[in-house]
Amino acid sequence: MSHHIVEIESLAYRYPDGTRALSEISFRVTHGESVAVIGANGAGKSTLLLHLNGYLTPQQGQVRIGDFPLTRQNIPDIRKTVGMVFQDPDDQLFMPTVYDDVAFGPLNLGVPPEELDLHVLGALSRVGALELKDRPPHHLSGGEKRAVAIATVLSMSPSILVMDEPSSNLDPGARRRLIKLLQTFEHTRIIATHDLDMALELCERTIVLHRGRVRADGPTRDIFLDDALLHECRLEKPFCMQGCPVCGRQG
Amino acid sequence: MSGIDRIFSDFGRLDRLARQQTPVHRLDPRAKLIPTAIFLFCVVSFGKYEVAALLPFFIYPVALAALGRIPLSYVGGRVLAVAPFAVMVGIFNPLLDREIMLQLGGVAISGGWVSFVSILLRFCLTIGTAVVLIGVTSFDGLCLGLQRLAVPRVFTVQLLVLYRYIFVLGDEAVRLVRARSLRTFGRRGLGLRNYGSMVGHLLIRTLERARRIHLAMRCRGFTGEIHSTRQLRFGRPEVVFAAGWTMAFIALRQWNLPLLLEQALKRIGQ
Numbered sequence: 173m174s175h176h177i178v179e180i181e182s183l184a185y186r187y188p189d190g191t192r193a194l195s196e197i198s199f200r201v202t203h204g205e206s207v208a209v210i211g212a213n214g215a216g217k218s219t220l221l222l223h224l225n226g227y228l229t230p231q232q233g234q235v236r237i238g239d240f241p242l243t244r245q246n247i248p249d250i251r252k253t254v255g256m257v258f259q260d261p262d263d264q265l266f267m268p269t270v271y272d273d274v275a276f277g278p279l280n281l282g283v284p285p286e287e288l289d290l291h292v293l294g295a296l297s298r299v300g301a302l303e304l305k306d307r308p309p310h311h312l313s314g315g316e317k318r319a320v321a322i323a324t325v326l327s328m329s330p331s332i333l334v335m336d337e338p339s340s341n342l343d344p345g346a347r348r349r350l351i352k353l354l355q356t357f358e359h360t361r362i363i364a365t366h367d368l369d370m371a372l373e374l375c376e377r378t379i380v381l382h383r384g385r386v387r388a389d390g391p392t393r394d395i396f397l398d399d400a401l402l403h404e405c406r407l408e409k410p411f412c413m414q415g416c417p418v419c420g421r422q423g
Numbered sequence: 424m425s426g427i428d429r430i431f432s433d434f435g436r437l438d439r440l441a442r443q444q445t446p447v448h449r450l451d452p453r454a455k456l457i458p459t460a461i462f463l464f465c466v467v468s469f470g471k472y473e474v475a476a477l478l479p480f481f482i483y484p485v486a487l488a489a490l491g492r493i494p495l496s497y498v499g500g501r502v503l504a505v506a507p508f509a510v511m512v513g514i515f516n517p518l519l520d521r522e523i524m525l526q527l528g529g530v531a532i533s534g535g536w537v538s539f540v541s542i543l544l545r546f547c548l549t550i551g552t553a554v555v556l557i558g559v560t561s562f563d564g565l566c567l568g569l570q571r572l573a574v575p576r577v578f579t580v581q582l583l584v585l586y587r588y589i590f591v592l593g594d595e596a597v598r599l600v601r602a603r604s605l606r607t608f609g610r611r612g613l614g615l616r617n618y619g620s621m622v623g624h625l626l627i628r629t630l631e632r633a634r635r636i637h638l639a640m641r642c643r644g645f646t647g648e649i650h651s652t653r654q655l656r657f658g659r660p661e662v663v664f665a666a667g668w669t670m671a672f673i674a675l676r677q678w679n680l681p682l683l684l685e686q687a688l689k690r691i692g693q
Contacts, residue, residue: 268563272652311435
């Protein structure tokens with residue numbers, strides 16, 4: 173199952189205005205792993221994610237998805253393998269109804285109409301949004317939009333899921349449902365987030381980016397116990413690992 | 424609620440009206456598009472002083488709204504909202520065209536006033552019908568209908584995306600206006616300079632969002648075509664609806680119904 177692997181070697185990227193966004197990034201994510209990418213604002217998380225689906229092509233180094241290095245020629249195949257969930261679901265839901273939106277990817281991939289229901293309804297029921305299928309996306313709540321945005325990607329049966337801030341702008345209930353949903357996935361998952369509590373719950377491994385470089389890469393719990401590292405990277409311990417605000421006892 | 428807030432909540436209402444289930448809503452969008460196109464052509468093709476012959480055409484938007492349970496008050500509100508444009512177009516007619524055309528109860532009415540009224544009537548007919556048509560078909564239904572009627576894809580895809588994102592753009596505009604008004608402390612001296620910078624901001628945000636949407640579409644295999652799963656069927660009810668209205672419009676364009684009625688009444692009176 174090597175197509176579930178993401179491997180990045182010495183990746184560097186500089187924006188056209190000369191800003192260095194990424195340098196010497198290397199890591200390997202293997203089949204079924206769930207990895208959090210954390211870092212302060214401007215640390216390079218979004219730029220890194222844009223390399224994983226071929227929107228940006230490496231200026232230096234290499235991105236390998238499965239057995240193939242990412243090149244301009246194989247971008248369509250890479251995009252089928254890597255499902256990308258965007259930070260703002262409004263960017264991802266552009267069709268008149270939820271059903272049409274979830275069907276958009278499979279139709280472009282040439283899924284025959286008689287099999288379409290299988291993909292679309294399957295993806296919607298997976299995220300618990302089956303009853304929304306005839307609604308227009310602009311009338312959904314934030315949590316519903318997020319669930320449908322995930323379904324639009326699941327319907328293409330990707331091997332790897334890449335998510336940019338999946339829990340942002342969600343109320344606590346919707347966030348909890350999202351975490352439970354993501355726990356049921358068996359895909360290789362790469363999640364860029366500021367929600368460190370969610371990272372602790374979902375990801376056994378965490379990569380810390382700092383000023384465009386990998387500052388640390390290891391088990392999530394170990395990273396969150398390293399106060400000096402967190403302080404240097406302008407991060408904080410997840411709330412659940414901080415002391416109790418009332419009695420001061422450590423969590 | 425500020426003006427801009429209200430405009431966008433109105434949009435949402437039209438959307439909900441379009442999701443009703445009435446026989447007119449269920450008709451194939453093409454069956455409504457074809458007679459509406461002929462209706463518009465007939466209405467705009469009258470001479471500039473024509474008033475009476477336009478009146479019977481109101482039957483179409485009124486009947487369509489009644490069958491599709493679209494409140495006429497709602498349609499009227501939408502027409503009024505854009506009425507200033509029509510007034511602007513015709514306002515100088517009474518000043519420029521002062522030749523007396525008819526006497527109404529001792530009052531001399533100039534050609535300019537007649538043509539002004541004619542412009543307003545045409546405006547009400549066309550805008551009102553457009554609002555009702557969206558209300559009984561839904562915007563995406565119309566786009567699909569247009570696509571099946573061989574309108575180039577580039578237009579239908581753009582219309583579809585425009586309608587989807589008008590809500591998002593509206594939300595952003597509402598937030599900007601709200602943020603500005605909260606810091607102006609009731610003063611109206613907001614100035615054209617601030618307004619320009621706000622519109623500029625909105626444009627930059629829109630371009631940025633367009634880039635992200637395009638990326639999201641490409642990620643899911645978009646190559647320029649939006650495939651639709653909806654099946655359209657042009658059956659017997661569609662033929663009857665489209666043909667019936669089309670013939671009615673051609674007849675109303677050919678014969679001036681109010682004039683004929685007047686002549687008939689006179690003859691009966693004699």
